[in-house]
Amino acid sequence: MNFIELAKNRFSCKNFSDKALDRDSLNTILEAGRLAPTAQNRQGQHIYVVESKEGLGKIDELTPSRYHAPTALIVAYDKNNTFTYPGDKCDSGVEDATIVLTHMVLAAASIGVDSCIVNFFDPDKLKEQFDLPDNEEVIAIIDLGYKAEGVKPLEKHFKTKELDELVTFL
Ligand SMILES: Cc1cc2nc3c(=O)[nH]c(=O)nc-3n(C[C@H](O)[C@H](O)[C@H](O)COP(=O)(O)O)c2cc1C
Numbered sequence: 001m002n003f004i005e006l007a008k009n010r011f012s013c014k015n016f017s018d019k020a021l022d023r024d025s026l027n028t029i030l031e032a033g034r035l036a037p038t039a040q041n042r043q044g045q046h047i048y049v050v051e052s053k054e055g056l057g058k059i060d061e062l063t064p065s066r067y068h069a070p071t072a073l074i075v076a077y078d079k080n081n082t083f084t085y086p087g088d089k090c091d092s093g094v095e096d097a098t099i100v101l102t103h104m105v106l107a108a109a110s111i112g113v114d115s116c117i118v119n120f121f122d123p124d125k126l127k128e129q130f131d132l133p134d135n136e137e138v139i140a141i142i143d144l145g146y147k148a149e150g151v152k153p154l155e156k157h158f159k160t161k162e163l164d165e166l167v168t169f170l
Contacts, residue, residue: 011153013114016145032107036100039083039092048074063121069143116143
């Protein structure tokens with residue numbers, strides 16, 4: 001599969017089967033995140049793997065968007081280990097962690113693991129529930145697993161803008 005096919009094939013899975021994610025697949029996904037570029041190569045990301053009944057239950061209390069996924073990754077970054085852009089307006093924390101997240105989601109798709117990126121939750125409440133350190137900010141959860149029978153991408157997955165709406169040659 002070439003990259004464009006892979007990118008087209010990935011979709012947000014909103015109903016997972018009971019099938020557990022095997023350790024090799026999880027390791028491949030985590031490794032893809034480890035290899036992601038970060039500003040100044042600071043690698044401030046921190047990924048939490050949630051698979052226990054208790055942990056998944058906590059996630060369910062915070063968001064309706066786990067969709068029975070057997071594995072959930074919490075993607076966080078160390079706010080004291082980011083690159084601050086000249087001008088001091090923002091730092092690289094969110095984008096570094098987002099690139100890590102994107103590597104993991106696409107790696108999942110490349111090995112037939114379904115996923116959904118989730119940010120419909122209060123990150124401070126999540127930090128509290130899992131007792132995460134003060135210096136970390138949570139950007140998203142990634143649901144991982146295998147789609148339930150009959151699950152297909154939602155219609156909006158196919159409603160992508162044309163290149164000329166998104167790209168300007170200067
Ligand atoms: C940053 C981000 C946050 C998202 N949060 C949620 C969420 O909380 N719940 C959910 O069901 N889907 C969520 N999604 C999935 C999007 O709705 C979905 O990616 C978008 O509609 C395009 O569909 P596709 O992923 O199937 O191509 C999120 C996606 C992104 C990129």
